[in-house]
Amino acid sequence: xxxxxxxxxxxxxxxxxxxxxxxxxxxxxxxxxxxxxxxxxxxxxxxxxxxxxxxxxxxxxxxxxxxxxxxxxxxxxxxxxxxxxxxxxxxxxxxxxxxxxxxxxxxxxxxxxxxxx
Numbered sequence: 001x002x003x004x005x006x007x008x009x010x011x012x013x014x015x016x017x018x019x020x021x022x023x024x025x026x027x028x029x030x031x032x033x034x035x036x037x038x039x040x041x042x043x044x045x046x047x048x049x050x051x052x053x054x055x056x057x058x059x060x061x062x063x064x065x066x067x068x069x070x071x072x073x074x075x076x077x078x079x080x081x082x083x084x085x086x087x088x089x090x091x092x093x094x095x096x097x098x099x100x101x102x103x104x105x106x107x108x109x110x111x112x113x114x115x116x117x
C-alpha cells in the first residue's frame with residue numbers, strides 16, 4: 001500500500017537557491033503521512049520535508065543544501081506542529097466487528113444448549 005501525505009506547513013525561504021541563486025524562490029513544504037483503506041483511516045508520525053525553487057522550477061534535495069539552508073530547515077522542523085498519531089475505524093470495519101460478535105454469541109448459546117435447532 002502506498003502511503004499518502006497531506007501538507008502541514010509551507011514556508012517561503014529567503015535563502016539563495018543552490019541552482020539559480022535567486023533569493024526569493026525557495027519554498028519548504030512539510031508533509032505528514034496517512035494511510036487509508038476500506039476498513040480504517042490512520043495518521044502516522046512520518047513527516048517529510050520537500051524544498052522547491054519557484055524561480056528555476058527545480059526540486060532542491062538535501063545534498064545540495066548549504067549550511068544556511070540546513071539551519072533554517074532545522075528551525076522550521078522544530079516550529080512545525082505535527083498532528084497526533086490517530087486511528088479511526090470506518091463503517092465497514094464496525095459492521096464486520098458487530099457481525100462477528102453476534103455470530104460468536106449465537107455459537108456459544110448453541111453450544112451451551114440454550115438455543116436448539
